[in-house]
Amino acid sequence: MGIRATIAVFLVGLGTSAHAADSVEALASTCNNCHGVNGVSVGPTMPSIGGLPQAYLTNVMLEWKSGTRFSATMGRLLKGYSDVQIADLAAYFAKQPWVPQAQKIDDARVRLGAQSLKRCEKCHGNDGLPRDGETPPVNGQWADYLYLESLKYRDDAVGMSNRQMRGAMKRLSDEELRAVSDYYAGQK
Amino acid sequence: MSRLNRRDFLKAAALGVPALALHAPWAFANGKQRVVVVGGGFGGAAAAKYLKMMAPALDVTLVERNKVYVSCPLSNEVISGHGELKDLEVGYGGLQKRGVNVLFDEATAIDAAKRTVSLKGGTTLAYDALVLSPGIDFNYAGVEGYTEELANTDLPHAYKAGPQTLALKKQLEAMPDGGTFIIAVPPGPFRCPPGPYERASQVAAYLKGHGKTKSKVLILDANDSFSKKGLFEQAWKTHYGSMIEWVPGASDGKVVKIDPKTKTAYTNFGEHKADVLNVIPPHHAGSIAKNAGLTNDKGWCTVDMLTMESTVQKNIWVVGDSCVHGDLPVYPMPKSAHAAVTQAKVAVGAILARLAGQPAPTPYFVNTCYSIAAPDWGFSVVHVYRVEGGKLIYAQEAGGISVIETPAITTLRKLEAEYAVGWLKNIMADCFA
Numbered sequence: 001m002g003i004r005a006t007i008a009v010f011l012v013g014l015g016t017s018a019h020a021a022d023s024v025e026a027l028a029s030t031c032n033n034c035h036g037v038n039g040v041s042v043g044p045t046m047p048s049i050g051g052l053p054q055a056y057l058t059n060v061m062l063e064w065k066s067g068t069r070f071s072a073t074m075g076r077l078l079k080g081y082s083d084v085q086i087a088d089l090a091a092y093f094a095k096q097p098w099v100p101q102a103q104k105i106d107d108a109r110v111r112l113g114a115q116s117l118k119r120c121e122k123c124h125g126n127d128g129l130p131r132d133g134e135t136p137p138v139n140g141q142w143a144d145y146l147y148l149e150s151l152k153y154r155d156d157a158v159g160m161s162n163r164q165m166r167g168a169m170k171r172l173s174d175e176e177l178r179a180v181s182d183y184y185a186g187q188k
Numbered sequence: 189m190s191r192l193n194r195r196d197f198l199k200a201a202a203l204g205v206p207a208l209a210l211h212a213p214w215a216f217a218n219g220k221q222r223v224v225v226v227g228g229g230f231g232g233a234a235a236a237k238y239l240k241m242m243a244p245a246l247d248v249t250l251v252e253r254n255k256v257y258v259s260c261p262l263s264n265e266v267i268s269g270h271g272e273l274k275d276l277e278v279g280y281g282g283l284q285k286r287g288v289n290v291l292f293d294e295a296t297a298i299d300a301a302k303r304t305v306s307l308k309g310g311t312t313l314a315y316d317a318l319v320l321s322p323g324i325d326f327n328y329a330g331v332e333g334y335t336e337e338l339a340n341t342d343l344p345h346a347y348k349a350g351p352q353t354l355a356l357k358k359q360l361e362a363m364p365d366g367g368t369f370i371i372a373v374p375p376g377p378f379r380c381p382p383g384p385y386e387r388a389s390q391v392a393a394y395l396k397g398h399g400k401t402k403s404k405v406l407i408l409d410a411n412d413s414f415s416k417k418g419l420f421e422q423a424w425k426t427h428y429g430s431m432i433e434w435v436p437g438a439s440d441g442k443v444v445k446i447d448p449k450t451k452t453a454y455t456n457f458g459e460h461k462a463d464v465l466n467v468i469p470p471h472h473a474g475s476i477a478k479n480a481g482l483t484n485d486k487g488w489c490t491v492d493m494l495t496m497e498s499t500v501q502k503n504i505w506v507v508g509d510s511c512v513h514g515d516l517p518v519y520p521m522p523k524s525a526h527a528a529v530t531q532a533k534v535a536v537g538a539i540l541a542r543l544a545g546q547p548a549p550t551p552y553f554v555n556t557c558y559s560i561a562a563p564d565w566g567f568s569v570v571h572v573y574r575v576e577g578g579k580l581i582y583a584q585e586a587g588g589i590s591v592i593e594t595p596a597i598t599t600l601r602k603l604e605a606e607y608a609v610g611w612l613k614n615i616m617a618d619c620f621a
Contacts, residue, residue, distance in 0.1 A: 023537070023549045023552075026537055026549055026550070027552050029238070030530055030553075030554045032614070032618045033526055033529055033530070033556070033614065034610070034615070035614065036617065037617070037618060037621075041610070042613050042614055042617045042621075043609065043614040044610060046607065046611065070596070072568075072590065072600055072603040072604050072607065073604065076570040076588055077586065077587075078586070079586035079587075080554070080572025080583035080587060081572070144606070144610075148603055152599060152603070155596055155598075157595035157596040158596040158600075159596075
């Protein structure tokens with residue numbers, strides 16, 4: 001016990017940056033509980049995060065940490081992570097493959113979604129795969145999650161900072177939002 | 189992982205720490221190393237899966253009594269009819285596919301000196317490392333007149349999900365309008381700290397949804413406060429008016445005795461007649477841990493905060509509801525599935541390091557726990573811990589409960605009610621798939 005305690009104390013003294021790099025997998029495994037192994041979610045209301053752009057991941061996590069971006073749950077988690085850990089997590093999950101999820105989608109809704117895309121496709125592409133390296137891909141993302149996310153942008157009380165998204169989401173009807181969510185969810 | 193560990197190792201060696209063999213990670217000198225995991229709930233399943241995932245050569249055996257696991261999280265929603273028990277069930281096929289030996293048996297004794305676990309079926313398993321995740325057992329004697337037999341027949345506690353969950357649901361459905369549903373809450377700590385209050389909410393949701401609005405939900409509590417209290421009270425007022433009443437311990441809320449025939453709950457000075465009497469008995473660590481001498485005077489396993497290794501016996505790691513862990517005594521980790529799973533992952537890191545003769549890696553502990561108080565009305569509590577100065581501390585700048593008063597309340601509560609469901613699917617897959 002004495003020896004082990006000595007080692008433990010010594011290791012802690014090495015500083016957090018070395019350790020964040022040391023165990024980024026261990027750190028990232030705390031995210032698996034909600035976002036799936038390697039960031040591939042199997043719970044339709046939780047987003048897959050593996051393979052999202054590093055810049056996007058870094059940005060949303062830092063904004064949640066600082067409180068400038070609304071979140072239901074994530075802000076309270078991120079406040080407990082250092083900026084170095086956030087950078088490590090963003091790099092780690094960005095490196096994982098983006099895995100579109102096969103899910104039950106409504107064909108009629110997909111057809112309606114294809115007609116309602118004009119507010120979305122400029123940034124997210126008509127296949128859900130943006131090419132700017134910053135906008136998150138939405139192809140094969142969970143339809144339930146996409147729809148729930150749109151609710152944040154529609155509710156002025158939430159106050160999402162991205163004005164373009166707020167405008168776009170408000171101009172679509174609830175039915176159209178579900179349709180676009182299903183459309184993108186169905187893209188491979 | 190190995191590069192920096194090796195550097196750490198070399199620095200540790202330079203400190204004069206003797207006799208650490210420099211193995212390549214998980215390439216063991218003395219043949220196949222064996223890890224036994226006792227208990228196949230969230231904690232045990234996660235431990236078995238991550239051991240095998242991170243060290244495929246390891247011999248991992250999981251001992252579990254039941255062929256199907258039923259999640260306690262979201263089982264209150266089954267009582268109210270907002271969820272199905274079958275959605276909470278999972279088998280062990282996923283772990284078997286990963287190469288975990290799953291033995292459907294019961295661990296009856298641990299010999300820490302010989303490093304063996306005896307099973308009811310007669311097998312004796314030898315281990316190099318043992319993970320105990322036995323969950324909780326109930327102290328039925330804690331409430332006079334209550335017994336295990338009553339729990340399995342007329343008075344289900346339903347605090348382990350399964351047949352009792354459905355039995356309690358039936359009793360709720362049969363309760364006439366104007367009836368009283370009593371929930372007796374034991375002294376803490378108990379598993380799922382917000383569980384009894386979420387249950388009260390779900391019972392009220394059922395009653396409201398079925399027009400039985402003259403009914404009452406009475407929480408008789410041995411404690412003077414509870415998890416997410418402000419959030420629950422707001423939800424109760426918003427959705428159920430005065431249907432739910434909470435009686436704290438200080439106001440004679442502690443149930444000390446029941447009469448099962450008349451469904452009467454007795455406190456020290458009062459008595460309350462119920463139409464449905466739901467007694468949750470006091471808890472302690474699973475009996476196998478108690479019998480192995482791993483528990484303290486309060487009935488819980490004490491562990492090294494940074495590794496989850498038992499402070500009583502070397503080479504035994506205890507995770508989940510049966511241990512006391514966290515920034516004690518103020519910020520212990522709650523007995524939740526999420527906590528159990530992060531503890532299991534830390535234990536796996538520590539075990540693999542031990543078997544490879546290396547120091548344990550930095551541990552990361554978080555907890556996220558959702559409750560659904562009404563349809564589209566969920567909220568959560570978050571805990572984040574970190575190591576500072578060699579100690580595990582609760583990160584006070586993080587964590588806490590969902591915002592109580594906010595103009596965005598409708599959206600916020602809906603999101604977290606939905607997240608609760610997605611969370612369960614992911615954590616079940618994280619442990620069992």
